[in-house]
Amino acid sequence: xxxxxxxxxxxxxxxxxxxxxxxxxxxxxxxxxxxxxxxxxxxxxxxxxxxxxxxxxxxxxxxxxxxxxxxxxxxxxxxxxxxxxxxxxxxxxxxxxxxxxxxxxxxxxxxxxxxxxxxxxxxxxxxxxxxxxxxxxxxxxxxxxxxxxxxxxxxxxxxxxxxxxxxxxxxxxxxxxxxxxxxxxxxxxxxxxxxxxxxxxxxxxxxxxxxxxxxxxxxxxxxxxxxxxxxxxxxxxxxxxxxxxxxxxxxxxxxxxxxxxxxxxxxxxxxxxxxxxxxxxxxxxxxxxxxx
Numbered sequence: 001x002x003x004x005x006x007x008x009x010x011x012x013x014x015x016x017x018x019x020x021x022x023x024x025x026x027x028x029x030x031x032x033x034x035x036x037x038x039x040x041x042x043x044x045x046x047x048x049x050x051x052x053x054x055x056x057x058x059x060x061x062x063x064x065x066x067x068x069x070x071x072x073x074x075x076x077x078x079x080x081x082x083x084x085x086x087x088x089x090x091x092x093x094x095x096x097x098x099x100x101x102x103x104x105x106x107x108x109x110x111x112x113x114x115x116x117x118x119x120x121x122x123x124x125x126x127x128x129x130x131x132x133x134x135x136x137x138x139x140x141x142x143x144x145x146x147x148x149x150x151x152x153x154x155x156x157x158x159x160x161x162x163x164x165x166x167x168x169x170x171x172x173x174x175x176x177x178x179x180x181x182x183x184x185x186x187x188x189x190x191x192x193x194x195x196x197x198x199x200x201x202x203x204x205x206x207x208x209x210x211x212x213x214x215x216x217x218x219x220x221x222x223x224x225x226x227x228x229x230x231x232x233x234x235x236x237x238x239x240x241x242x243x244x245x246x247x248x249x250x251x252x253x254x255x256x257x258x259x260x261x262x263x264x265x266x267x268x269x270x271x272x273x274x275x276x277x278x279x280x281x282x283x284x285x286x287x288x289x290x291x292x
Contacts, residue, residue: 010076017080018087019132025081029074036070039063090114091121099219107159107190107211115159119188120144122218123155126253141169142176151183158189165189165208167196174206188214207285220253220260254279254287261289 017025040063094114098106110118120130128146144155156173158165170187177185184205187193193208201208209217254261264278277289 018083022081022085029077033074036066039066091117094118154182154185163191170197
């Protein structure tokens with residue numbers, strides 16, 4: 001991922017608020033105004049005890065600063081909330097455009113920022129909570145932090161045309177996973193991975209997602225949302241709801257690596273002969289889901 005330019009404290013504050021849901025930014029603006037408005041109340045000057053003049057002066061300066069901040073900080077929070085809402089719209093537009101494209105070539109014309117937003121939204125569609133941490137710093141290049149079910153996953157995005165991701169990138173993420181106690185990690189690229197990178201990831205909880213897999217993942221996530229069952233409205237004079245079309249069950253995503261799953265039959269154990277959903281990347285990934 002491209003390196004971020006140095007930012008000011010004001011930009012950093014806006015970025016932090018923009019990482020929150022838009023409604024959280026609005027609530028933060030209200031809370032900031034209420035808190036700072038109380039601090040901005042003028043300090044009553046009546047009688048001073050010996051040595052209390054310095055304390056009163058400090059409180060007076062603090063109240064003056066709070067008087068300005070009670071309007072400035074909420075405005076910044078609202079701007080951050082607007083940025084959050086705008087990014088949410090951009091993410092959904094990106095996913096929709098890619099899902100409607102004919103192939104993975106739709107990923108080539110993106111900027112690194114658009115690619116990062118797209119990848120984050122793809123994981124959101126799979127039920128992950130996504131924090132955009134912004135790679136390129138002391139975090140080892142981690143761009144996204146995912147959480148689901150009490151587990152944490154790290155994601156590194158690589159978006160360069162005609163770029164083959166080497167084993168060094170995968171090793172780096174694997175080391176950061178160990179240092180930060182992450183359950184697993186993903187390296188996502190719009191290109192492809194070298195054989196050494198794939199060999200290193202084999203047997204480790206690092207999943208490599210190339211451009212073709214990402215494209216298929218986005219389309220599948222969108223299709224799964226489109227076919228989510230809804231309660232049918234009974235027709236007049238008919239108390240029985242219409243039955244769902246045969247075979248309309250959507251293929252689930254792997255709970256471990258978020259890739260496609262297929263129906264498998266247990267060959268041994270207490271569930272021998274029973275069917276279940278298994279990850280297509282087995283044995284590298286052993287994620288399973290019951291068939292309901």
